[in-house]
Amino acid sequence: MEAIVEAVTGAEPELPVAIIEQVAAQVAPARMQLRRLAQALTTDPELLTSGRGEGPRHVELLIRGLLPHGTRRLVLPRCAGCGRTTSLEHRDGARRLCSHCKRKTTGGEPREPCAVCGKSLKVFCHDQDGFPRCQKHPPAEDGTDAILRILKQLDTGLDERTATAAIKKSLPHAHQRRKAASQLRHTCSPARVPKDPRQ
Template identity: 30%
Template sequence: MTTTDQPDRAVTDPVGLITDLVAEVERELGIETIQAVVTAVVGGRAKSRSLAKALAMRPAVLTDGRSPAPRAIGDLLIELRKAGASAIAPPVCAECGKKLRTLQRKGQDWYCSVCGQETAECNVCGSVRRVGFRDRKGLPRCSMCPDIDDRDPVTVVHELITTMAPGADRDVVAEALRRSVPHRPHYRQRLVWALEEKPRLLTGGWIPVIVATRGRLIRPRAV
């Protein structure tokens, strides 16, 4: 396989190109096994083409495991190792060099669970620590300063909806909210904050909330 053929194959035969690049390095796995792993990892056409182009540009990642590189390449290295590859390198942490079985990303680099922790100045106490939370404005907070909201989410959403549809049934709103975010209080809180910030979401079809009044199902009027 010549390097001049690779750009065209990345478009016309991305799975075949990736398989061949891996096979040139890895002798322990058969072509069929490599192809099966590649197919499982690359997914759709756009993703497979992107991965093929990146791998053709720097095939050395197969043996050194180093980023920067797309996450899909890291996933490919991990899955090839699980399949029994020995010449293929596992991804390595960009900071400490640890060999990874799972990875986190910041930008185009791979990190272990320790080095991958985001640090920032807490918006409340001002300490530079690992980011434990993001508040309702998306600002970082440490684990000691969570953004606590003791309000009942159903009450807040019901009040928002009644400004657009007076007489909305609170029980129906509660059920719609429960179905939208079941068993996830933290996500429900964030959904409430998003609706408070942009009530138009209720009329844009993004949030599956339907209200009832006088026994008839209606959609809230645009604001």
């Protein structure tokens, strides 16, 4: 608590210590939360006055709690995405984001490195080996050939025309066939189902 009081009074010397302690205890009631808040303000006391959307969420909550008590230099942190001084509940690395910008950044879905470009982006689809692809690098194959090779190795007795018709009837979309090929590749023995050397 002492480090928090020191950081706040450094920015607002006229603010009563009792008010600082009361607000800090309200916004960070757990001991671990107080420690994180104290550590952040000790490392970078300008988090209280710079308006940067960084640090733990409790910095924002502390400032919000102290503003009604006549502060002059404390500045609410701004969202690193849109710049608004709204509630910053989310993180993107070291940056703090509002809910709107978090959804816009991730599309509501986790990001994964694309198997082609390596950039961590929203997954557009998976190739037939199960690797994620971004929207700019969709797989050229539709999964049918991969399933046919696996069926041939499993000696199902189906000719290629019959097998192809069955695959496309039961899995009408390319992403379904790629997913099925990936699952079959993982469930069947690699010794029996070798990967296509052309891939």
